Amino acid sequence: MGATKTEHFTDRQNQIATIAKALGHPARVAIIEYLMKVNECICGDIVNELPLAQPTVSQHLKELKNAGLIKGNIEGNSICYCINEKTFDVLKDYFSKIIFTVTNQKCC
Amino acid sequence: MGATKTEHFTDRQNQIATIAKALGHPARVAIIEYLMKVNECICGDIVNELPLAQPTVSQHLKELKNAGLIKGNIEGNSICYCINEKTFDVLKDYFSKIIFTVTNQKCC
DNA sequence: AATAAATATCGTAATATTGCAATATTAAAT
């Protein structure tokens, strides 16, 4: 026990859960907000911005990238991260659908 | 170490992370989809619907409720759960804002 | 009052996540 029973759920359910999970940590939300703010895609600055050590930030970036929420482009010495809006679209559409379906449903 | 440094982040960042985290498990996504499908707010049926034991489902429901994603009303013997669309609105608005801001931003 | 039905809570094992120091990798600059 202890491990999530991924195989019992649909691909869609796992997809949404994976993306949501990646946003389920305030540091990663903060990274997204920072990337949104700086317009240009900077990288090492995130370490200066957050109260976390470099390896920790690197790990959070990796998770955001795995979930498809950000993109990382190698630019010479450094790596440039930026938001991948397509994945945010997936979430927005999913929630819009839920809200559309549930509105006008009577609850208990 | 090991504990999330919640106190270093803004209330807003923690709020979004908490809601997203609650959706970060396929079983909880499945519960939301089931509640959406059945229109009427049923409860014990969720246990029959999912491949998880009753205490596990109960625990997931608790987390969804704590995050504000569902509501639970006592109805005699049983408890009736249903989607709380207000919290989904929070997420949708948040993501819409991100998408609006990022669109037309050039990436690296 | 006793029983049954529905759900929550407790306790615990298995697993996953978080955070960081130390170290490795990679590419630019000297």
Next chain:
DNA sequence: ATTTAATATTGCAATATTACGATATTTATT
């Protein structure tokens, strides 16, 4: 070729999550 910089990876301790059997709680039914 060395040094410097930027970032990733490794290893590990602390903590959190997941899942469930056993048990408690709560309300309806008999």
